[in-house]
Amino acid sequence: MANPLLSVTDINVRYGDAQALWDVSFDVREGEIFSIIGSNGAGKSTILQTLSGFLCPCSGKIELLGSRVDGTSPMAIVNLGISLVPEGRGLFSNLTVLENLELGAFPKRSRPLKQESLASVLSLFPVLARRQSQPAGKMSGGEQQMLAIGRALMSRPRLLMLDEPSLGLAPIVVKTVFETIVTLKAQGMTILLVEQNIHQALRIADRACVIKTGRITMVGTGKELLADPDIHRAYMGTLR
Amino acid sequence: MTKRRLFPPIIVIAACCAVPFVFDPEKSYLIYFLFMASIYVTLAQSWNLVAGYTGQVSLGQHAFFGLGGYVVAIAWSRGLIGYLSPIGIIMAGVAASILAILIGIPLLSKLRGDYFALGTLGLGEILRLVTIQGGALTGGPMGLLLPASSFGTIRPHYFIALFLALLSIAVSLYMVKSHIGLALVSIREDEAAAEANGINVLKFKVLSFAVAAFLAGMSGALLANYVFTVDPQGFYGLNWTLYPVLICVLGGAGTITGPIIGGLLLTAVFEVARYFLPEIHPIFSGLFIILTIIFLPRGLMGLRVTGIAKGKGGAR
Amino acid sequence: MLTSILVQVLINGILSGTMYGIAAIGLSLIFGTMRIVFIAQGTIIILAAYGSYWLFSFTGIDPYVSIIFIVPASLILGIGLYQGLFRKVAQAGQFPTLLIAFGLMALLENLMFVMFTGNSRAVQTSYASYALTVLGIKISFVRLMAFVMAVLGTAGVTFFLKKTMLGKAVRAASENLRYAMMVGITPHTVNTITFALGMGLAGLAGVATATTYGFDPFSGFVFSLKAMIALAIGGMASVAGGLFGGILLGVVESYAAFFLTGGWADVVSYAVFLLVLMFRPEGLFSRDMSTKL
Numbered sequence: 001m002a003n004p005l006l007s008v009t010d011i012n013v014r015y016g017d018a019q020a021l022w023d024v025s026f027d028v029r030e031g032e033i034f035s036i037i038g039s040n041g042a043g044k045s046t047i048l049q050t051l052s053g054f055l056c057p058c059s060g061k062i063e064l065l066g067s068r069v070d071g072t073s074p075m076a077i078v079n080l081g082i083s084l085v086p087e088g089r090g091l092f093s094n095l096t097v098l099e100n101l102e103l104g105a106f107p108k109r110s111r112p113l114k115q116e117s118l119a120s121v122l123s124l125f126p127v128l129a130r131r132q133s134q135p136a137g138k139m140s141g142g143e144q145q146m147l148a149i150g151r152a153l154m155s156r157p158r159l160l161m162l163d164e165p166s167l168g169l170a171p172i173v174v175k176t177v178f179e180t181i182v183t184l185k186a187q188g189m190t191i192l193l194v195e196q197n198i199h200q201a202l203r204i205a206d207r208a209c210v211i212k213t214g215r216i217t218m219v220g221t222g223k224e225l226l227a228d229p230d231i232h233r234a235y236m237g238t239l240r
Numbered sequence: 241m242t243k244r245r246l247f248p249p250i251i252v253i254a255a256c257c258a259v260p261f262v263f264d265p266e267k268s269y270l271i272y273f274l275f276m277a278s279i280y281v282t283l284a285q286s287w288n289l290v291a292g293y294t295g296q297v298s299l300g301q302h303a304f305f306g307l308g309g310y311v312v313a314i315a316w317s318r319g320l321i322g323y324l325s326p327i328g329i330i331m332a333g334v335a336a337s338i339l340a341i342l343i344g345i346p347l348l349s350k351l352r353g354d355y356f357a358l359g360t361l362g363l364g365e366i367l368r369l370v371t372i373q374g375g376a377l378t379g380g381p382m383g384l385l386l387p388a389s390s391f392g393t394i395r396p397h398y399f400i401a402l403f404l405a406l407l408s409i410a411v412s413l414y415m416v417k418s419h420i421g422l423a424l425v426s427i428r429e430d431e432a433a434a435e436a437n438g439i440n441v442l443k444f445k446v447l448s449f450a451v452a453a454f455l456a457g458m459s460g461a462l463l464a465n466y467v468f469t470v471d472p473q474g475f476y477g478l479n480w481t482l483y484p485v486l487i488c489v490l491g492g493a494g495t496i497t498g499p500i501i502g503g504l505l506l507t508a509v510f511e512v513a514r515y516f517l518p519e520i521h522p523i524f525s526g527l528f529i530i531l532t533i534i535f536l537p538r539g540l541m542g543l544r545v546t547g548i549a550k551g552k553g554g555a556r
Numbered sequence: 557m558l559t560s561i562l563v564q565v566l567i568n569g570i571l572s573g574t575m576y577g578i579a580a581i582g583l584s585l586i587f588g589t590m591r592i593v594f595i596a597q598g599t600i601i602i603l604a605a606y607g608s609y610w611l612f613s614f615t616g617i618d619p620y621v622s623i624i625f626i627v628p629a630s631l632i633l634g635i636g637l638y639q640g641l642f643r644k645v646a647q648a649g650q651f652p653t654l655l656i657a658f659g660l661m662a663l664l665e666n667l668m669f670v671m672f673t674g675n676s677r678a679v680q681t682s683y684a685s686y687a688l689t690v691l692g693i694k695i696s697f698v699r700l701m702a703f704v705m706a707v708l709g710t711a712g713v714t715f716f717l718k719k720t721m722l723g724k725a726v727r728a729a730s731e732n733l734r735y736a737m738m739v740g741i742t743p744h745t746v747n748t749i750t751f752a753l754g755m756g757l758a759g760l761a762g763v764a765t766a767t768t769y770g771f772d773p774f775s776g777f778v779f780s781l782k783a784m785i786a787l788a789i790g791g792m793a794s795v796a797g798g799l800f801g802g803i804l805l806g807v808v809e810s811y812a813a814f815f816l817t818g819g820w821a822d823v824v825s826y827a828v829f830l831l832v833l834m835f836r837p838e839g840l841f842s843r844d845m846s847t848k849l
Binding site: 526 | 645654662777
């Protein structure tokens with residue numbers, strides 16, 4: 001089997017005195033969608049915070065294509081090719097759509113390709129092209145989500161991480177968001193998805209894991225987990 | 241507090257009381273030192289209440305200090321009170337706290353953090369300017385000369401200063417250990433949460449602000465009785481805010497002993513600097529603040545100066 | 557003719573207000589990105605004014621020419637100040653940074669007092685009292701130049717912020733530092749640049765001050781306060797707002813000085829300050845959509 005793109009081994013993460021993650025391990029393979037599901041407060045966002053460099057694991061390691069990245073600054077991590085679309089979108093509301101996208105290409109790695117990236121993002125999300133000069137804060141939730149994803153794509157990531165992209169969005173929009181994620185995968189992007197919308201997250205995932213109070217409790221393919229009765233009981237109501 | 245813990249403070253206080261009788265007030269430098277230190281400690285404790293415990297960084301203590309000085313000066317010049325009149329000093333404190341309540345209510349209800357600090361700065365400036373414009377009442381830019389020009393002995397000033405310092409410490413102790421203190425700290429840490437828990441945030445903020453003003457006003461009144469003149473630059477000068485802040489930063493804000501240690505240290509530093517480098521000594525206050533905050537953000541007592549707004553950025 | 561006098565007062569107000577405006581812009585840049593209330597801004601301006609003054613006194617270099625030296629020196633000073641003083645504490649919250657700025661102000665003021673004495677200084681060039689007369693209004697040449705400098709400074713900064721990648725990064729970082737880090741923007745880089753810019757503007761303002769006012773080491777504090785009033789009126793984190801706030805303040809002061817006696821004009825300014833702080837702390841011009849404070 002080829003080396004995974006991202007390899008997380010036994011990381012333990014603390015917030016001050018409180019431990020949030022216990023011996024968390026998983027791999028993300030190139031070109032796949034890997035979903036992490038779990039209820040609120042289980043530690044999903046903590047994983048992403050750690051992967052993007054805002055938190056430092058007190059033990060364990062995180063490797064991108066074999067080189068360690070745990071403990072590096074968020075800026076360096078973006079430069080290495082891991083881009084996060086945070087919970088809440090992370091947009092600069094006072095800046096225009098175009099400016100937000102341009103800033104997506106701020107990391108040195110992606111700067112030379114800025115114009116190309118812009119062109120492909122705008123063709124992927126035509127609504128952004130139409131709203132280029134609008135302040136990001138004035139857009140609808142779905143549009144903002146598109147912008148957030150588009151901005152992350154501008155940095156030419158090897159690994160795209162999405163933190164609860166469906167949060168706060170209407171069901172129709174949620175559908176579009178997940179379709180977009182599938183499209184991105186089809187274009188070759190590797191995606192790490194953290195979601196509360198378990199059904200969608202497992203439906204589109206190649207592989208997934210379940211996290212509960214800071215520990216990974218299950219790993220499997222999306223289909224496997226989707227069919228699993230325990231998961232249904234815990235997160236989706238009883239199986240008919 | 242257990243009896244054993246009371247011993248050291250009582251001994252210290254007793255020693256301080258004994259000093260003017262053991263040493264000759266005319267010649268002893270120690271008395272002057274402790275006098276000034278007491279005034280600084282009072283100011284520092286008062287600022288500590290507002291900023292260290294309640295988290296409202298006021299940069300306007302000098303407004304209350306100056307007001308206290310002027311109230312006494314004006315009353316004295318008009319013959320309403322006499323030299324070192326306790327009524328005068330208390331009146332000065334009361335006047336300052338009334339002002340604090342009047343200004344505090346609008347300011348504290350609407351302003352947070354920096355905006356509040358700026359507002360208090362503005363207050364100080366307004367008072368200073370109004371005083372300059374005050375004509376015969378306040379003596380304008382030159383200030384007022386008081387009816388006496390020297391004192392027989394510094395003893396009464398010393399004891400009043402000591403009393404004020406002890407009062408400020410006692411008040412701080414009381415407020416800290418009582419439910420008031422709990423309320424103040426919870427306001428400092430998370431105002432919204434405090435409000436949600438039924439704490440009347442405004443009331444407590446104004447309370448600490450007014451108490452601080454009371455103490456500052458009395459200190460100003462005492463100093464007026466010592467230097468026998470009041471003037472806008474001397475009494476409304478920013479130094480009277482700078483020093484308490486510096487003391488608390490040095491000693492550790494948000495503690496009771498911090499301002500005491502800081503006050504003694506600062507007075508010592510000032511006096512040393514004044515002796516060896518008479519012109520440059522004000523420079524040191526600035527340098528000290530900077531160095532202390534950068535290298536000793538926790539002050540000498542090792543306790544953290546809590547920021548009002550948490551800094552941005554992640555866990556790094 | 558009353559109207560022409562009133563217009564004269566207005567013009568004077570606008571011209572002197574731009575001085576506050578330049579100071580305010582530097583402040584707003586620094587506050588916008590780092591949430592530092594840099595109360596020493598006025599004192600830095602005075603430092604620059606002294607620089608211009610001494611350059612003129614010793615070498616005869618015209619103040620406007622001295623900009624070539626003063627502004628770069630100010631930029632470097634800005635880098636140094638940030639790296640030396642604020643870098644460690646910039647993330648610590650507003651209390652420590654306010655105090656450091658306070659301490660710096662006290663330090664510099666007294667340093668200048670010791671070195672330069674407290675005598676009031678002003679650069680007296682040959683053209684210092686030259687005035688143009690336009691439509692019956694007398695416009696002092698040096699004040700007009702100060703106005704021009706302010707406008708150019710504002711334009712320059714606005715251009716930087718709106719049109720350059722680095723400027724956009726600065727704006728992004730001042731809106732949300734954490735999100736900026738997510739796109740690879742390094743806080744310290746952005747902060748250093750912003751601080752340097754703020755000081756550069758202070759340098760510019762210093763030259764303007766040297767040519768238009770008498771100043772002494774302690775003038776800086778009042779300058780800072782006025783700049784803050786300008787910001788409070790114009791919007792705490794908005795660049796152009798600072799300039800307009802300054803102009804508005806200048807006009808208010810100008811009329812207050814005209815109608816009231818002497819020192820009351822200043823009292824009016826501070827009273828306005830307190831009122832604006834209380835009733836519209838986001839300023840009159842702010843159209844900020846993100847939640848601040």
